[in-house]
Amino acid sequence: MITLTPEQAAAEATEAILADFTGGPHRGVIVDSPPGAGKTTLVVTAAMTLAGSGERLMIVAQTNEQVDDLTDKLAAKAPTLSIGRLHSDGFSVPSRVTRHPGVTASNKIDQVEACAVVVATADKWAYVSGHTWTWAIVDEAYQMRSDKLLAIAALFDRALFVGDPGQLDPFSVVDTERWAGLAWDPMQSAVAVIGRLNNLPVHRLPVSWRLPASAAPLVSEAFYPFAPFRSGTAAADRELQLTTAGFPVAWDRTLNEAAATGWALHELPNRHTIRTDADAVQACAGLAVRLLQRGAVAHDENGSHDVGPDRIAIGCAHNDQVAAIRAAGVPAGITVDTANRLQGREYDVTIVLHPLSGRRDATAFHLESGRLCVLTSRHRHACIVVARAGIAELLDNQPSTGRVQLNVPVKFPDGWEANHAVLAHLSDHRVQA
Amino acid sequence: MSVISSYARALAVQTGRAQPVATVRHVHLSATPMVFIPLKLAGEAAAPLAALVGTDPANPRLLVVPQPRNRDLRFAFMAELADVMLPYIEGFAAVTETVEAKTPYERSSDAPQLLVPNRGGVAFTKLLGRSTRFRRADGPYPVHPSVPVLGQWLTFLAERAEYAGSSALVALTEALALHWATGQSPMEDANLATQLAWIAPPEGQNGPEAALAAEDPLTSPPAGPETHPDFDGQVLDHAIRAYESSGSPAQVREALRTQLEPTWALMWQAVRLLRGLPEAATVDARWAKDRDQFTRETARLADGGFPRGRVDGAVSAAIRLADLESALQTYEAQRAFDDPLVMTEHRVAGKAFSGEVVAVDATRRIVPPGKTRPAPRPLVTIRTSDPVRLSPGKRLFSSRNRKQKTEIVSIAGDLVVIQINDQMGRGSTPAPGSVPEVGEIVCYAELDPGGGQRPRLPSGEDTPWTHGGPPAPYVPTDEDAQEAWS
Numbered sequence: 001m002i003t004l005t006p007e008q009a010a011a012e013a014t015e016a017i018l019a020d021f022t023g024g025p026h027r028g029v030i031v032d033s034p035p036g037a038g039k040t041t042l043v044v045t046a047a048m049t050l051a052g053s054g055e056r057l058m059i060v061a062q063t064n065e066q067v068d069d070l071t072d073k074l075a076a077k078a079p080t081l082s083i084g085r086l087h088s089d090g091f092s093v094p095s096r097v098t099r100h101p102g103v104t105a106s107n108k109i110d111q112v113e114a115c116a117v118v119v120a121t122a123d124k125w126a127y128v129s130g131h132t133w134t135w136a137i138v139d140e141a142y143q144m145r146s147d148k149l150l151a152i153a154a155l156f157d158r159a160l161f162v163g164d165p166g167q168l169d170p171f172s173v174v175d176t177e178r179w180a181g182l183a184w185d186p187m188q189s190a191v192a193v194i195g196r197l198n199n200l201p202v203h204r205l206p207v208s209w210r211l212p213a214s215a216a217p218l219v220s221e222a223f224y225p226f227a228p229f230r231s232g233t234a235a236a237d238r239e240l241q242l243t244t245a246g247f248p249v250a251w252d253r254t255l256n257e258a259a260a261t262g263w264a265l266h267e268l269p270n271r272h273t274i275r276t277d278a279d280a281v282q283a284c285a286g287l288a289v290r291l292l293q294r295g296a297v298a299h300d301e302n303g304s305h306d307v308g309p310d311r312i313a314i315g316c317a318h319n320d321q322v323a324a325i326r327a328a329g330v331p332a333g334i335t336v337d338t339a340n341r342l343q344g345r346e347y348d349v350t351i352v353l354h355p356l357s358g359r360r361d362a363t364a365f366h367l368e369s370g371r372l373c374v375l376t377s378r379h380r381h382a383c384i385v386v387a388r389a390g391i392a393e394l395l396d397n398q399p400s401t402g403r404v405q406l407n408v409p410v411k412f413p414d415g416w417e418a419n420h421a422v423l424a425h426l427s428d429h430r431v432q433a
Numbered sequence: 434m435s436v437i438s439s440y441a442r443a444l445a446v447q448t449g450r451a452q453p454v455a456t457v458r459h460v461h462l463s464a465t466p467m468v469f470i471p472l473k474l475a476g477e478a479a480a481p482l483a484a485l486v487g488t489d490p491a492n493p494r495l496l497v498v499p500q501p502r503n504r505d506l507r508f509a510f511m512a513e514l515a516d517v518m519l520p521y522i523e524g525f526a527a528v529t530e531t532v533e534a535k536t537p538y539e540r541s542s543d544a545p546q547l548l549v550p551n552r553g554g555v556a557f558t559k560l561l562g563r564s565t566r567f568r569r570a571d572g573p574y575p576v577h578p579s580v581p582v583l584g585q586w587l588t589f590l591a592e593r594a595e596y597a598g599s600s601a602l603v604a605l606t607e608a609l610a611l612h613w614a615t616g617q618s619p620m621e622d623a624n625l626a627t628q629l630a631w632i633a634p635p636e637g638q639n640g641p642e643a644a645l646a647a648e649d650p651l652t653s654p655p656a657g658p659e660t661h662p663d664f665d666g667q668v669l670d671h672a673i674r675a676y677e678s679s680g681s682p683a684q685v686r687e688a689l690r691t692q693l694e695p696t697w698a699l700m701w702q703a704v705r706l707l708r709g710l711p712e713a714a715t716v717d718a719r720w721a722k723d724r725d726q727f728t729r730e731t732a733r734l735a736d737g738g739f740p741r742g743r744v745d746g747a748v749s750a751a752i753r754l755a756d757l758e759s760a761l762q763t764y765e766a767q768r769a770f771d772d773p774l775v776m777t778e779h780r781v782a783g784k785a786f787s788g789e790v791v792a793v794d795a796t797r798r799i800v801p802p803g804k805t806r807p808a809p810r811p812l813v814t815i816r817t818s819d820p821v822r823l824s825p826g827k828r829l830f831s832s833r834n835r836k837q838k839t840e841i842v843s844i845a846g847d848l849v850v851i852q853i854n855d856q857m858g859r860g861s862t863p864a865p866g867s868v869p870e871v872g873e874i875v876c877y878a879e880l881d882p883g884g885g886q887r888p889r890l891p892s893g894e895d896t897p898w899t900h901g902g903p904p905a906p907y908v909p910t911d912e913d914a915q916e917a918w919s
Contacts (some may be wrong), residue, residue: 028899090801090803092803140866146751147890149899150891150899151888153891153899154891154897159899172758173761174754174757176595176757178745180557180746182744182750184747184750185750186750186754187754193899198898198899284482319784319822320822347636
């Protein structure tokens with residue numbers, strides 16, 4: 001058997017997806033994409049292919065930030081393409097979008113309708129009526145709730161649904177089991193619904209360009225047990241170098257471990273704490289400060305660069321933890337956010353406050369595999385997890401017992417199992433504070 | 434549990450008495466509510482056993498099924514229940530008022546309100562509705578014509594209860610928990626007897642003592658719908674056998690009366706306690722929504738409307754979810770703006786803050802994003818001692834003017850600067866009173882009372898291919914009442 005290089009494997013997958021989308025018998029094609037697998041590149045390629053043959057295309061993304069990113073990349077790759085950026089009233093389009101001459105931004109569909117490609121959020125598309133497109137691309141479709149898709153489905157004939165199945169499911173503030181088990185349950189993701197009601201082909205992107213060789217196997221095994229992927233780079237391609245030697249203190253030892261292996265578990269003594277655990281919060285902020293002070297340099301396949309504050313993120317589960325970490329003195333420019341908002345973003349180094357750290361109970365929210373998956377798959381070089389000791393025991397004492405609902409498809413991976421897989425791996429990179 | 438409710442519970446344990454967590458009443462209480470305490474047969478999904486029902490505290494009506502395994506007797510019970518409930522419910526349709534709107538319409542001046550003891554009572558009401566609304570007065574197993582009509586109404590009430598802030602069908606334990614924190618767990622608060630013991634213990638007793646006494650199933654039998662297993666085995670079983678041999682339901686009636694009457698007294702005690710609180714400002718507006726829906730349902734049934742399906746279609750599910758979400762959002766915001774004690778929870782969580790206005794730049798004008806001409810955008814600086822966890826750009830609302838949109842400009846130490854975006858009149862300077870003045874105490878929160886525009890969804894017949902295409906139209910058949918598991 002001939003083993004394909006990552007580049008060949010990715011190109012082959014992209015070709016098959018485009019052939020199925022533009023020439024296949026189905027009205028929709030689903031593409032499962034692991035973290036950093038070139039999803040945006042696929043969307044841009046598909047858009048350029050369709051636009052190149054004179055077809056009009058609509059693109060749906062979930063947040064304004066995603067739409068702006070996509071528009072920017074599309075315009076950079078295809079400067080001659082006419083792109084419409086449809087937005088809501090009162091929204092100010094950032095300069096990274098408006099700097100491209102091919103982009104027309106407007107809050108009125110009539111002013112951008114003539115563009116070869118029109119990009120907008122699902123919320124904005126829901127207000128468009130009386131216009132139709134043959135082709136549509138729905139980006140981040142696993143983050144989209146199925147009722148959002150219902151509102152815009154009449155606008156297009158055929159669609160490419162692209163998304164990451166390992167990330168967080170969409171949610172509702174309403175707590176109801178009224179629709180549990182229904183194929184069109186509006187609280188499910190758009191992909192879950194179209195997948196159940198239409199027999200659509202599912203493609204996979206096989207290579208993660210973001211995750212380093214140290215992370216791809218773990219993330220693939222823990223969170224994508226039935227859709228394995230590999231890293232696009234070899235272990236030697238990525239190196240995180242700390243230009244100053246550390247002190248023999250826990251923070252610096254943790255950074256050394258992370259720089260050397262790509263993973264570190266900064267373990268605090270076992271204790272039950274409130275959500276905004278002062279020690280854990282201090283450790284997250286302190287590690288970020290030391291990382292900058294020690295002058296980290298990232299070497300990768302594209303060259304070398306200093307790891308500045310904009311290349312570092314701190315992720316946690318709750319908003320009050322975000323607020324507490326920000327208040328603990330994080331250097332300006334470092335991103336501190338919840339898992340929900342870190343979805344789709346990329347950094348060189350991430351510092352993660354483990355969702356189960358210091359907890360007495362492992363609720364479904366804190367166990368959700370998507371949350372841990374998002375937090376541990378944002379980095380290109382290293383991921384540092386800050387946690388209280390005792391999470392493995394907590395998991396064993398509190399096996400997850402959700403209510404069984406009839407006709408609800410079983411979801412893999414199980415959060416309990418995924419948490420254990422990650423913990424087992426991290427235990428080899430433990431630094432006790 | 435929020436910090437405030439945990440604190441209130443701890444305080445309740447320490448003082449031995451339930452602590453108020455609201456200063457005003459957030460549920461509507463009708464002048465003539467109908468109290469309904471249903472009981473079901475153990476081990477059956479929806480076999481009614483008995484009910485105590487009525488609008489007069491001194492005159493409850495006891496209905497029983499002397500042999501609950503007999504389906505004819507069950508539906509005879511439902512016909513009797515319809516006899517009590519339908520005149521009450523349908524009576525409200527007669528008196529209407531004209532609502533001044535863009536297109537004025539008629540709305541019932543009042544609407545039925547059903548009070549049940551707990552969440553289980555709501556769920557059982559829904560099941561009773563489901564087991565009766567598809568029945569027919571003709572066909573293979575005919576029932577009294579009033580039974581399916583009652584089923585439609587019970588379904589309507591139970592479905593209304595899913596909307597936050599609706600008072601059409603109220604579980605009293607939940608209504609009480611909204612206003613008092615007891616020293617027991619939220620799970621134990623689902624027991625009406627012990628919850629009331631904490632809130633209003635008898636003379637000479639404190640909360641924990643009274644609650645312990647109220648746990649005795651002999652003095653306070655379960656408020657249903659499940660009965661106590663000892664009662665089932667030692668009393669009910671004998672009484673049902675006696676009915677089988679003698680044909681007289683007297684013994685069953687007497688046994689069930691002893692199980693229901695203590696709860697009946699507790700229900701009215703709870704109503705009196707809740708009536709003692711002044712009504713919150715927006716309760717009336719939310720009750721108007723219940724009345725709107727009651728008026729619509731009356732019209733739908735008068736047109737011979739079909740019983741509501743067991744499952745929602747793709748479009749109706751999406752619409753319902755959007756309605757549920759907007760009802761919840763509105764309710765949460767209204768409750769906080771109505772009640773400073775509820776707002777405290779949000780202030781402690783950093784989602785709201787209160788303080789004194791220390792500076793106002795009322796004449797500031799800028800060109801808002803996406804606009805071409807300058808418009809008034811005054812800045813207000815507020816000094817607060819609250820732990821504010823909001824970031825610049827966050828949209829805020831206030832009870833000063835709940836429609837006015839404001840946003841955070843900056844937070845530095847204890848000073849928060851907000852910008853006011855609308856509701857300032859048409860002039861080039863803000864209308865008097867539309868902007869807070871220096872020295873005023875204000876409270877701003879990220880709670881959006883909502884009610885904004887929503888995108889339209891396709892109609893059911895236009896369900897797109899992504900969601901399974903248009904469903905087949907409903908045609909009633911004799912098999913409708915069959916359950917997969919029955």
